[in-house]
Amino acid sequence: MNMIVCVKQVPDPEAPPASFKIDPATNKVVPPPGVPPVISPFDEQAVEAALRIKDAKGGKISILSLGIGLLRDVVKKPLSMGADELILLEDPAFIEGDSWSTAYALAMAIKKIGQFDIIFCGRQASDTDAGQVGSAIAEILGIPQVTVARKVEVLDGKARVEKVTADGYEVVEVNLPALITVSNELGEPRYATIKGIMSAKRKEPIVWKPADIGVEPGKIGATGRRSKMLKLFQPVREGKVEIITGENEEDAAANLARKLVEVKLL
Amino acid sequence: MADNKGIMIIAEALNSSLASISKELLGAARKLAADLGDEVSALVIGSGIAGVAAEAITFGADKVFIVDDPLLKDYRTDAWVATAEKVAKQVNPRIILAGQTTIGRDLASRLAFRLNTAVTMDCIDLTVDATSKQLMLTKPVYGGNARAIFTSDLYPQMATVRAKAMSPIAPDSARKGEVVTVAAGLDAAAIRTNVLQKVIAEVEGIKLEDASVVVSGGRGIGGPEGFKQLEELAKILKGAMGASRPPCDSGWVPETIQVGLTGKIVSPDVYIAVAISGSSQHIAGCGGSKNIIAINRDPEANIFKEARFGVVGDWKKIVPAFTAKVKELLGR
Numbered sequence: 001m002n003m004i005v006c007v008k009q010v011p012d013p014e015a016p017p018a019s020f021k022i023d024p025a026t027n028k029v030v031p032p033p034g035v036p037p038v039i040s041p042f043d044e045q046a047v048e049a050a051l052r053i054k055d056a057k058g059g060k061i062s063i064l065s066l067g068i069g070l071l072r073d074v075v076k077k078p079l080s081m082g083a084d085e086l087i088l089l090e091d092p093a094f095i096e097g098d099s100w101s102t103a104y105a106l107a108m109a110i111k112k113i114g115q116f117d118i119i120f121c122g123r124q125a126s127d128t129d130a131g132q133v134g135s136a137i138a139e140i141l142g143i144p145q146v147t148v149a150r151k152v153e154v155l156d157g158k159a160r161v162e163k164v165t166a167d168g169y170e171v172v173e174v175n176l177p178a179l180i181t182v183s184n185e186l187g188e189p190r191y192a193t194i195k196g197i198m199s200a201k202r203k204e205p206i207v208w209k210p211a212d213i214g215v216e217p218g219k220i221g222a223t224g225r226r227s228k229m230l231k232l233f234q235p236v237r238e239g240k241v242e243i244i245t246g247e248n249e250e251d252a253a254a255n256l257a258r259k260l261v262e263v264k265l266l
Numbered sequence: 267m268a269d270n271k272g273i274m275i276i277a278e279a280l281n282s283s284l285a286s287i288s289k290e291l292l293g294a295a296r297k298l299a300a301d302l303g304d305e306v307s308a309l310v311i312g313s314g315i316a317g318v319a320a321e322a323i324t325f326g327a328d329k330v331f332i333v334d335d336p337l338l339k340d341y342r343t344d345a346w347v348a349t350a351e352k353v354a355k356q357v358n359p360r361i362i363l364a365g366q367t368t369i370g371r372d373l374a375s376r377l378a379f380r381l382n383t384a385v386t387m388d389c390i391d392l393t394v395d396a397t398s399k400q401l402m403l404t405k406p407v408y409g410g411n412a413r414a415i416f417t418s419d420l421y422p423q424m425a426t427v428r429a430k431a432m433s434p435i436a437p438d439s440a441r442k443g444e445v446v447t448v449a450a451g452l453d454a455a456a457i458r459t460n461v462l463q464k465v466i467a468e469v470e471g472i473k474l475e476d477a478s479v480v481v482s483g484g485r486g487i488g489g490p491e492g493f494k495q496l497e498e499l500a501k502i503l504k505g506a507m508g509a510s511r512p513p514c515d516s517g518w519v520p521e522t523i524q525v526g527l528t529g530k531i532v533s534p535d536v537y538i539a540v541a542i543s544g545s546s547q548h549i550a551g552c553g554g555s556k557n558i559i560a561i562n563r564d565p566e567a568n569i570f571k572e573a574r575f576g577v578v579g580d581w582k583k584i585v586p587a588f589t590a591k592v593k594e595l596l597g598r
């Protein structure tokens with residue numbers, strides 16, 4: 001099995017909401033000081049999905065990441081978990097794209113990698129929360145897709161995917177090669193092993209520039225965008241909570257019940 | 267673009283009736299139609315779903331396109347995208363809206379790229395720009411910490427819409443509309459996925475999305491036993507139980523009761539959040555609740571910024587006392 005996993009470096013989505021800031025002049029997020037970026041959590045689960053298949057069937061896992069200022073400690077994490085190689089599309093021309101121009105560059109890099117049975121992506125990046133790059137890569141490459149997977153196995157040359165639905169899941173069989181997006185229901189990604197960390201340290205990422213993957217310059221990054229972001233802002237919260245107290249916790253609880261009945265909420 | 271006309275929603279049928287998200291999409295489409303002086307159509311894809319057409323008209327469609335074919339029985343990306351592409355090219359709508367649902371997420375993203383246009387996912391507000399007449403699409407980003415407004419010069423203009431973000435119109439059974447049947451004309455060999463099995467987690471009682479009271483527990487509940495107490499409280503309040511993501515990830519409760527960005531979107535009258543810190547991703551699923559009640563031992567927890575009433579303390583003491591008092595006051 002040759003597998004490719006697309007991962008994105010994002011601001012830590014679990015940083016406290018109070019630390020979240022936007023610079024209105026640039027329409028950009030100001031990273032909270034001292035909180036390092038991470039790999040988007042669903043992408044880590046996508047790495048885990050690939051590793052489980054590698055454990056069962058053997059194979060090679062290539063990690064592909066697009067961006068600039070990619071911290072090596074961050075983007076190397078999949079290597080320390082057990083992935084085989086790391087390819088970075090690291091160039092200012094690649095960034096500030098939308099789902100389409102990003103997917104186009106990733107798809108061109110995947111064509112250059114050449115051999116693949118499964119491409120994995122997270123179900124959505126935790127910054128844009130769009131969940132389109134996977135579908136766009138599949139469309140550009142002309143391969144089938146299954147989105148929001150909770151389990152992926154390979155049987156008789158096909159993938160068997162448990163796809164999360166609103167009221168449970170369905171088991172979907174898909175021809176390979178295919179693109180599969182992964183959700184947190186898959187389970188926790190494994191920890192890096194000491195051996196993995198040592199071997200990741202020694203591996204240097206392969207860096208590709210636009211010319212290396214034969215992209216049309218007008219189709220990548222900001223120039224390739226099909227949608228424009230006019231504004232990024234923080235919703236205003238009224239935030240006026242009435243804290244109900246009492247002599248002790250039990251008493252406060254009883255007072256809360258009284259209050260909710262009094263204002264006819266219950 | 268001059269040729270693109272009308273607003274098309276991609277409807278979903280649920281047990282042979284129109285899904286609530288589709289009614290909401292029709293409501294949103296009617297508003298846009300009023301602004302643009304345009305018509306609203308609904309595309310219904312599936313097998314044995316023709317009955318949904320009348321309901322779509324009642325809820326605001328002027329025209330319904332029905333594609334009814336045994337090959338469309340299950341949602342399969344290749345088949346549904348090809349079908350939607352065919353109808354979209356025939357109808358040439360100005361706007362296409364789908365729900366941010368299991369189907370809509372998968373279908374709309376791939377369809378947009380097939381149609382050489384762009385789509386903005388999970389929108390909570392849609393307006394028409396007065397001069398350009400383009401859609402201004404507002405969607406939460408950064409897990410709900412921020413919102414972004416997107417536009418595109420490409421047609422059809424596409425968006426998926428979050429559940430409960432839009433209101434349906436009052437159903438009117440006297441409304442007239444046209445029903446157009448379109449042949450799917452699919453090649454079975456070109457459909458590269460197969461649905462082998464559907465596993466449905468049965469829930470007793472009121473559905474989480476429909477409940478007017480929701481009692482949700484978070485990581486601080488500590489295990490499955492604590493959720494028994496929350497379930498009892500939910501029952502007494504004639505509501506449903508929900509959870510933040512960690513209890514679902516840990517297997518304390520079924521995955522299907524996760525509330526949040528990637529779980530259920532709920533907007534009950536009363537949402538009781540117990541031992542939930544109030545992450546932006548969780549608030550994405552419950553922020554539309556009319557009243558949030560927070561029980562948390564950390565007075566600085568973000569959930570108190572979202573709540574109308576709160577109690578600071580240990581849920582293990584608060585929940586039993588609250589439950590007992592509610593029982594007494596309501597005589598249940």
Ligand SMILES: Cc1cc2nc3c(=O)[nH]c(=O)nc-3n(C[C@H](O)[C@H](O)[C@H](O)COP(=O)(O)OP(=O)(O)OC[C@H]3O[C@@H](n4cnc5c(N)ncnc54)[C@H](O)[C@@H]3O)c2cc1C
Pocket residue numbers: 013014041042125126409483484485486487509510511512513524525526527528529540541542543544545546547548551561562563564567579580581582
């Ligand atoms: C891309 C992405 C998507 C996500 N989607 C979702 C989603 O859809 N839904 C979701 O919920 N989360 C989601 N998350 C996870 C989210 O970021 C938070 O990690 C999660 O919501 C935290 O859950 P929690 O509040 O239960 O746990 P915590 O943040 O750990 O909070 C536990 C709270 O319990 C309180 N507590 C502990 N013990 C007690 C006690 N004895 N009595 C009273 N209070 C107590 C603590 O003070 C604390 O406030 C997502 C994350 C990412 C990155």
